[in-house]
Amino acid sequence: MSSTTLGMILFLTFVAATLAITFWASRQTKTAADYYAGGRSFSGVQNGLAIGGDYMSAASFLGIAGIIALSGYDGFLYSIGFLVAWLVALLLVAELMRNSGKFTMADVLAFRMSPRPVRTAAGVSTIVVSIFYLLAQMVGAGALVGLLLGITGEAGKAWTIVGVGALMIVYVVFGGMKGTTWVQIVKAVLLMGGAALVTLLVLGKFGFNLSGLLGQAAAVSGPKANPESFLIPGLKYGTEAQGLAGKIDLVSLGLALVLGTAGLPHILIRFYTVPTAKDARKSVLWGIGIIGVFYLLTLVLGFGAAALVGKDAIVAGDKAGNTAAPMLAQQIGEDIFGPVGGTLLLAFIGAVAFATILAVVAGLTLASSSSFSHDLYAHVFKRGQASERQEVVVARLSALVIGAVAIGLGILAQGQNVAFLVALAFAVAASGNLPAILFSLFWKRFNTAGAVSAIYGGLVSALLLVIFSPVVSGGETALFKTADFVLFPLSNPGIVSIPLGFLFGWLGTVLSKEYNAAKYAEIEVRSLTGVGAEKATEH
């Protein structure tokens, strides 16, 4: 049996299991709190695993291992930013948000503000961030399938995107938060298991001598003129050839990564799935543990692929290095257990990669459809007069529509270099959402004008800076290769747009006279003590 057939069987097993979970979850999903927040009945450990499942995207698993395999140390920079970011969520956001919100990010922002403008802004930003992130994953899925399951040609890739999109819609529409969370838990366990297994085999081959692994990685895949440079920063981000702008770009990327996580809507709604703020704290602690260990594993996977598969073979498989981890699995399996072992391990890692994509896209679809229904439909269009039942129906319908849009855009963007969309989603989240959330929770004077200008100001500045950056035009690696309208030298807008977002939030606030002391007292007391926090539903 070939590895693609076996991979397909394993993947279909995962699909069957998750569909069964979804069917079970759909029978448990009755109220709005069930659909949006899984009835707030998950334990801290379960939600911690789901946080890992939601966060460890194909970009982190295949992408970071690939960057390390091709450019050495620089992939590590990415994973560190992704991890440290969780401290912002743990210390400043998770518990306070669980205490004062209900279903979406906007619940916290709109608490003491005029609800319609704030919910409109938060809804727009949630949908924009989630669609960017979703699109990157969908295009990635199309590219991956050719490499992992041997499906080639435009039509095959397009059908893969349709298949991934259809599954994601089924998970979200029928399973709601409960189904999606379980899909993420299963995926997190599989991903950690697969990554840990390959890591152990690789380390075992090197007699658990990390230095030996690094030395061989540099010798096999480092630049011939200077293999040592493979083990220090600078082969991919802020290279010496790019000069000062490249290095500032590196800092800009680092800022967006570390500040973006706590503003990502699909991450924020995870805090609502547990019964209390203490469980939210516990789930972030578990999330940090799982994500941290996972990134340590990808470090070994990346350098392992560089040492055992080699840069030339990896680039022949995929220019961006996305197949480094699966190729390593096949290589190490073959080295230790013979050809059958290689086939088995490749099939397993390939199936895990697809499970990863599915779980992440489902989380993104859920976040954007929840915000559409709860913020835009129920509170803006219906002015808070929608019944719970109507809200859930609209949430399901909008998941269907958003899923269809993501499928369409994913097919159109096939073959385009859209990897920058993940970094852009982080930049928008850090520039617009994070200032609004932090000011809402901690700044007495903050008001409607401040919240609206922080969100739109941060969102628009990040978008404009990217449109006029070298990512979009003016060069071989740009989205539009033939046009050139570059006005901003950096690929990552964060270093400018994040301070701008905070500045807009401050400026909007001081220019408006609105201030409600009683409402501030309420959110401050509620967020810190948990008075009046939403309770878990009983079944």
Place this chain on the structure above:
Amino acid sequence: MTTREHDASVYEQVQESSEFQELKRAFRRWTFPMTVAFLVWYLLYVVLSGWARGFMGIKLLGDINVGLVFGLLQFVSTFLIAWAYARHAERKLDPIADKLRHEVEEKTQ
């Protein structure tokens, strides 16, 4: 059921109480400086990765260099800060928060 105005005045009373002020101080005095500290520590790492590549390349043990150890220290510091926050919250924040929550819930019932 109580009216919203009544609720609001309860919240303002709690906000002014010395116990709540103590909770707020204990929360902010720990989390705000710690946030600044880990962001500075992380940015130091990013800046050194951009501008001090010679330093990052100094070998410590075989092919294990300063850059790798510095990166791994970011993991260690993240785990330690998370653990320390959980301990601080359990010891200093949760007892006051639980007490205030029970008091308010009794008043508003």
